[in-house]
Amino acid sequence: MPLIIFSFSNFMSLSLILSLFLLPFSLSITDPFDVEALQVLYNALNSPNVLTGWKISDGDPCGESWKGITCEDSSVVSIELSGLGLNGTLGYLLSDLMSLRKLDLSDNKIHDIIPYQLPPNLTSMNLARNNLSGNLPYSFSAMTSLNYLNVSNNALSMTIGDIFQTLSDLGTLDLSFNSFSGDLPLSFASLSNISSLFLQNNQLTGSLVALVGLPLDTLNVAHNNFSGWIPHELSSIGNFIYDGNSFADGPAPPSPPSTSPPPSGSHSSHHRSESGSHDKAWGSSDEKTDDHKGLTTGAIVGIVLGSVLVTVLVLLALVFCIRKQNKKENGARTSSGSLPRGITNVTPQVQEQRVKSTAVVADLKPPPAENAMIGRLPIKSGSIRQMKSPITSTPYTVASLQSATNSFSQEFIIGEGSLGRVYKADFPNGKIMAIKKIDKSALSLQEEDNFLEAISNMSRLRHPNIVTLSGYCAEHGQRLLVYEHIGNGNLHDMLHFAEDSSKDLSWNARVRIALGTARALEYLHEVCLPSIVHRNFKSANILLDEELNPHLSDCGLAALTPSTERQVSTQMVGSFGYSAPEFALSGVYTVKSDVYSFGVVMLELLTSRKPLDSSRARSEQSLVRWATPQLHDIDALAKMVDPDLNGMYPAKSLSRFADIIALCVQPEPEFRPPMSEVVQALVRLVQRASMVKRRPSEESGYGHKTPDHESIDMSF
Numbered sequence: 001m002p003l004i005i006f007s008f009s010n011f012m013s014l015s016l017i018l019s020l021f022l023l024p025f026s027l028s029i030t031d032p033f034d035v036e037a038l039q040v041l042y043n044a045l046n047s048p049n050v051l052t053g054w055k056i057s058d059g060d061p062c063g064e065s066w067k068g069i070t071c072e073d074s075s076v077v078s079i080e081l082s083g084l085g086l087n088g089t090l091g092y093l094l095s096d097l098m099s100l101r102k103l104d105l106s107d108n109k110i111h112d113i114i115p116y117q118l119p120p121n122l123t124s125m126n127l128a129r130n131n132l133s134g135n136l137p138y139s140f141s142a143m144t145s146l147n148y149l150n151v152s153n154n155a156l157s158m159t160i161g162d163i164f165q166t167l168s169d170l171g172t173l174d175l176s177f178n179s180f181s182g183d184l185p186l187s188f189a190s191l192s193n194i195s196s197l198f199l200q201n202n203q204l205t206g207s208l209v210a211l212v213g214l215p216l217d218t219l220n221v222a223h224n225n226f227s228g229w230i231p232h233e234l235s236s237i238g239n240f241i242y243d244g245n246s247f248a249d250g251p252a253p254p255s256p257p258s259t260s261p262p263p264s265g266s267h268s269s270h271h272r273s274e275s276g277s278h279d280k281a282w283g284s285s286d287e288k289t290d291d292h293k294g295l296t297t298g299a300i301v302g303i304v305l306g307s308v309l310v311t312v313l314v315l316l317a318l319v320f321c322i323r324k325q326n327k328k329e330n331g332a333r334t335s336s337g338s339l340p341r342g343i344t345n346v347t348p349q350v351q352e353q354r355v356k357s358t359a360v361v362a363d364l365k366p367p368p369a370e371n372a373m374i375g376r377l378p379i380k381s382g383s384i385r386q387m388k389s390p391i392t393s394t395p396y397t398v399a400s401l402q403s404a405t406n407s408f409s410q411e412f413i414i415g416e417g418s419l420g421r422v423y424k425a426d427f428p429n430g431k432i433m434a435i436k437k438i439d440k441s442a443l444s445l446q447e448e449d450n451f452l453e454a455i456s457n458m459s460r461l462r463h464p465n466i467v468t469l470s471g472y473c474a475e476h477g478q479r480l481l482v483y484e485h486i487g488n489g490n491l492h493d494m495l496h497f498a499e500d501s502s503k504d505l506s507w508n509a510r511v512r513i514a515l516g517t518a519r520a521l522e523y524l525h526e527v528c529l530p531s532i533v534h535r536n537f538k539s540a541n542i543l544l545d546e547e548l549n550p551h552l553s554d555c556g557l558a559a560l561t562p563s564t565e566r567q568v569s570t571q572m573v574g575s576f577g578y579s580a581p582e583f584a585l586s587g588v589y590t591v592k593s594d595v596y597s598f599g600v601v602m603l604e605l606l607t608s609r610k611p612l613d614s615s616r617a618r619s620e621q622s623l624v625r626w627a628t629p630q631l632h633d634i635d636a637l638a639k640m641v642d643p644d645l646n647g648m649y650p651a652k653s654l655s656r657f658a659d660i661i662a663l664c665v666q667p668e669p670e671f672r673p674p675m676s677e678v679v680q681a682l683v684r685l686v687q688r689a690s691m692v693k694r695r696p697s698e699e700s701g702y703g704h705k706t707p708d709h710e711s712i713d714m715s716f
Contacts, residue, residue, distance in 0.1 A: 030062040034076045036687075037096040038066070044091035045110070050084050075099035082126070083107040090115050092519070093683070095139075105130070106150070113137075113462070114151070116527050124148040128174065132156060134462055138527065141166050150174040152198065158392060160204075162187040174198040176220065184210040199224065200241065208234065221245065391452065393459035394471035398478050401425065401435055408437060415490075417536075419557060424485065432487070433470060438479035438560065450559060451479055458556035461528075465520040467543060467553040479560075486543035486551050491601070495539065495608050507649035508686075509548050510605040511657065515682040516550035517542055521598060522675040524555060525591040533558060535589055537597035538578045538611075539604050577611025577623065581667050592669035598678070599664025603627050606657060608642035624665050631658040653685050 038061055042054045053059075053066040062071035070078035077099050086108040094103075095117035103119060106128040113134035114127065123145050132154040140146070141163040152174045159182035160175065170191055176198040183206035184199075191197075196218040197211070207228040208221065216237050223244035230247050234240060404425035405412045415422035420439040426432055455472045458481075462468075471482035491513065494505065505513075524532040535558040543551045576584070580596035583589050600611050603623050609616075611623045620626045630636035634651075637658055641649070660681050666672050 029074045030060050030071065030076070031074045031099075033096045033098070034074075035059065035061060037091075037093040038069070038076065040091040040093040040683075040687075045086050045088035048084070048086055048088075050086070051081070070102075072099070078102040080104045081108070086110060092117050094119050101145075103127075113464070114156075116523070118143065121145055123169075126150045127154070129153040135159070136161055136163060138163050138529075143167070144169065146170055148172045151178070153177040156180060158182075160185050164188055165190045168192045170194055172196040175202065177201045180204055182206075184208070186210055189213065207231075391456045391459060391472070393455060393469050394482070396471050396473045396480070396482055398473055398475045398480075400427075401473055401480055401482070403428075404433070405435060408435075417554065419560065425482070432485045434483045434485045436481040436483065438481070440477070440479070454556060454559035455481075457559065461555055463520055463523045465516040465550055465552055466523065466555050467551045469556075483553070486545050486553075488544045488546055488548070490540050491542040491544060491550070491604070492539035494544065495604055496610055505548070505605075505644075507645055507653070511653070511682065511685050513542070513544070513548065513550045514602055514605055514657075515679065515686055517552055517601065518598065518675055518679045518682055520550075520552040520555070521594055522679050525594065525675050531591050532556065533589060533591055534594050534597075537594050537601070539601050542601070580669065582669055590669065591675075592672045595664050595672045595675060595678070596666075596669070598675070599661050599672075600624060602657070602661045602664065606642065606654075606661065607640050608644065628662065628665060631662045656681070656685060 038054070039056055039059070042051060043056055045051070047054075047056055051067050053061075053064050059066070061069045061076060062074060068079055068081040069076055070080070076097055078101060079097075080102065082104050083106070086105065088110060089112040090105075090110060092115055094100075094115065097119040098121060100119040100122060102124045103122055104124070104126040106126045108130050110127070111131040111133070114132055114137055116137035116139040118125075118137070118139045120142050122143050124147060125143075126148070128150045129152070132151065133156065135156060135158040136151070138161060140149075144166045146167055147169050149170060149172070153176070156175075156178040157180065160180050162185045164170070164185060164187040168190055171193055173191070173194060173196070177200070180199075180202040181204065184204065188210045191214055194214050194216060197214070197216055198218075198220045200220045200222040202224050204221070204224040204226060206226065208226060208231055211219065212231045212233045216234075218239040219234065219237050220239075220241040222241045226242075226245040226247060228248055230242065402408065404427050405423045408421075408423055412423045412425070413421055414424045414434065417436075420437045423435045423437065424432065425435045451474060455469070455474075458469045459472075467486060468484045469481060470484055473480035473482070521534065521537070524534060532555070534552070534555060536554050537552075541553045543553055545551065578597040578600045580589075580593040583593055600623065603609070604611065607623070607627065609623050609627075613621055613623070627640060630640055634655065637654065641654060660678060663671070663673050664678065
């Protein structure tokens, strides 16, 4: 009996010890994707001490009660960090917080743009009173459960994008005290549950027609640049503030007969002017409803016959004018060599290609109907209609650009591409820009017509890793593009021509360059709708700033190149070392072709070899053919890597980098990963890679030791 008792006591002791040992593991309950997203946010906010409990690595937000974090089970459902003086950015991984419903970062000092990687299932988002700039990313349209959105008191600008088509649950929208401009988006009409809308203190223009029919209780449009009449349908809004605009005086024009009358029980408001004559001003008086009883039958018949006669005469005149105008248009189009308006033999393939080549939209999705942002769309008759979106970049005169480039002299040339030369421009105000002068020989007549359409679309692209189109010039037959100047050269020259520059590219710098350019392609492929194919992705188009941050150039220029695929093969791509196999075989170029080209650039970063190099042995002239069979051989991989790295790289990071390359350069496009998955894999490398010097005893092999935290779980 004592033996049994002793054994039981030992068992209980062992159980207690085991329980205490396992306790930390049992408490690590937070979803690992949520943990990683919060760590990226913490790092982007400069790891502030005020966020008690937060950690840059490891950690368990739900189990350790990180400040401001609320969890349900293993998922983070709320982040409330208002008024803590946080200074930094929002990072790039908020989209991984799949269960997050509330995000409140108001009353801080957060700056930079609102990232397009946003939590898709938010119901409440408050970013008010920060220093955010840029515009509203189109990814807001994916947040279909959003009920409350407040981005007031920031430095947001440009037009309010058409991002509200799917936000029917939105009840409160506050965009006030920013610098938004342009007309109200038509997608406001989709806000079927909106009760409070705050637009005051912006630079908005146009009319308030887009707000008609919304179930608003509160509307503030004060201190903007609105004009025209105030629609009488808005008279029922209980709290309506509209002072500080340029609205027309007097009653609004009557609604069409088919329009239902406004609600009779309109509420008074001290914010409306001339409240004493309110009913009359809004056109709701019902006096004199029986005045027609004084007319005789003969008078009525005379009025009707007269009206019919006038209508017939007007219609005949209108038909005559239209036919005359059509003859003029057809004659002008035929004489200029352009396609006639009535052409019907445009194939669907050509139309689809035209749409893809011109659809470059920073709002990330073209709005419907007449405000479509894409340049040319197929319609039933086979004719093609012109783009109507405004150009947001700055127009320049030829004289100002000639002055800034010394009449485009040779010493100002800093590059040359398939469409023309690039010049450095020094403006009198001290600003330095890059001017791309497009050769007329590179454009057909139709592409010249597309120039302004392409400019309108390209100027709306906004991404930190894409070179910004700042302006343009279309005077006197010239075609000039004005870009921000990135002054540290391009990746191709740094890797292959500068003797000492490649030595400055540490392993971590190379991975960061790959990540930045991957994000740029992800934006073009998966955020912009329709997807934008770059078509000319190569290391020479990756510009580097002083901190070696990458900036992808020539985004959207495919819209200006000849539309036939064989012309593209010689003028646009140019460097066949980057071209995907399917392009060489059939002329087909898709987003997966860009992925292949990205894999080639990653090979350049890995080896510092050119994609095609005739100076090497025949078996090594094609970088992809030479490198691909060796990417999974650790010994061969160690010999492939750029010798200028001097072994300063973590083994597992190098191996994972090679794994990504192998997937990107798959011969079959369907087996290549989308850029979003490439981005996620590279994010993990950036977070976990550290510099490890290979020991001399290990120079002959690839067995140098890597810290445990270098273990990377990468899968596509």
